[in-house]
Amino acid sequence: MATRLVQIAMNARDDAAVGRFWAEALGWGVDSEGPGVTNLEPVGFAYPDPVAVCIDVLAVPEPKTVKNRVHIDLATTSADHQAELVARLLALGATPADVGQGDVPWTVLADPEGNEFCVLEPRPVYQDTGPMAAVVVDCVDPRAMARFWDEAMDWTLHEVTDDHAVLRSAKGVGPYLEFLRTSYVKTVKNRIHLDLRPYAGDDQAAEADRLRALGAVDVDLGQGDVPWTVLADPEGNEFCVLAPR
16 A cells, blocks of 8 residues: 655635635646635646646635645746746745744745735746645655555655655656644644645555554544545544545
């Protein structure tokens, strides 16, 4: 059995507005599977495919209150491209964000509902990822997170240190999944979480059991009777195990 990261779910009070922002930011298409859900993926994309990690924007009533523990890093190809992308995102409704980053070569912004994200300076490692360079998760112990997520998915662990861990699809395409060390612990439900999907023919319940054996725990977010399973990793980060496809 195996599973893989296929999308991230982003909470928003106005899913359509936040969805439009991210579609413009990434150059992706917009769809909706129902009220309160805005789906984003590359134009002409055949889901699921590791070449992209898609985004589902989900309407919730509660506002954002703390810095997100999960954020998106955007890739650029040159200093001019970085400056142009920052300017375009500001025109779309992004705002500068100070998360204590100090003097760094990347630019930290927030989307229209305050979700932080980074526009990175050009880095060779991200030149083939597409517009989304990485999905980044703050954590207290990157080594422990690497152990869990390396076993949880069939992605390849590229690097792990006391300060960070890096995974990517075993096919060597699409964005990276990165865990960065932080000093603060999780206190509220994440407004952005990972969605995993087993492969066609695998058993969803058995996959959830395997993840529990690795250290995941069940989480009740009031989801009720839904076709996915809500779990949390060893640091409490919620994620969903979707139906196989």
